[in-house]
Amino acid sequence: MSDQITPSQFEESPGAEDWRVVSDGAHAFYRTESMATAARFVQAISELPDIDKHPPDVDVRSDGVTVRLITFTPDFGGMTTRDLEIARQISAAATKLGLDGDPSAIQSLIIIPGWTAPAEVIPFWRAMLGYVPRIDSPEEDLVDPHNRGTGFWFERMHEPRPDGGGAIHLAIFVPFEQAEARIAAALAAGGRMVRDQFAPQWWTLADAAGNEAD
Template sequence: MDEKLSRKAISAAVDPLGWRFVLGVIRTCVPVGSLAEAVEVAAAVCEPAAEGRLRLDLRDRWVILTLQTPDIIWVSPADIELAGRITAIVRGMGRDTTGESAQIMEIAIDAADIAAVRPFWKAILGYVDETAAGGPTDPLVDPLGQRPTIWFQQMDPPRLERNRLHFDVCVPPDQAQQRMQAAIEAGGTLRYDAEAPAFWVLADVEGNEVCITTWEGRD
């Protein structure tokens, strides 16, 4: 089985390459000027070693590259090595890699009985079990990899005074303060920071909550 590296080690290895570690993957964006250029970049970085590890999202302004080892649902040394090769290819094309838009969003559902509610969300969204994680309380993922992962948070006791679905906005550590400040200036409030920098809880003017999360403070 591939080695499961610490969050700190992953971040230290990939940040100089223009990649960022966020939510169990490493991700970068390559700016392009057209969809045709995006296809050119995608064709250049695909190689046999990338099969099963590399996910590509092509747009007319960006190629978004994501790496993860599916068997461990985490970043392995092979992913980091591949990120280095991809960065060299991209830079050889006169382009660059940037992790400035590396955020990932999840949806968290509070539940008293996770095993009971999970099948409903799996069915209604057309989601599937996460690779190597198909237990009755494990997250659910979009089979096309486009929509947010759904995960379930144990609720005990019931909290009727607050929303039971919330977004987790997962960002690189150096982007968290800027994102929170922008939210506060837009009318939000900081509700909870006792477990920062792993996560902060903010709310809009009506009390609907959202978490800003990073990898720090979790190893």
């Protein structure tokens, strides 16, 4: 297996300027002028050496291509030197086609159901969603087996809500340099700050109805 590296090590490495590590891997977005250009870029990715041994997830739209890289093993989920090597190759392929990376278009979302005993509710969500346990954290996370849907992380609550129920909130991940502007925009749009003691790593905000997001 390739050596494990931290998100900071990944992002600070030469050749990874287009990429940001947000929750579920390293992401890059390359703007394209047409579906044909996007398809040519995907073709270039498919022709990289040994790409099928560690294939990226690729989302193709007419205005751009999003690429995600991450390594999963039974005891690890995160970034490796192999991911970094492939990221550099993908960025080089984009440059050859005249495509620019746009980190401002990168974000990731996780849905977080909370309950005092997550093991009691995970089977329900697994059945409803058709999801599978994440290989490195099967007792906490469910993922789409086709890598298309939003991931679910089950948070252990210290106690139920006052009405005796659980709670669901969202976790939105953006590049670090965009976080404070996103928080300011949410507050200006009617949100309120619930907690900020963990800033700038994360904040918790709520809308007027009390629905929360990190």
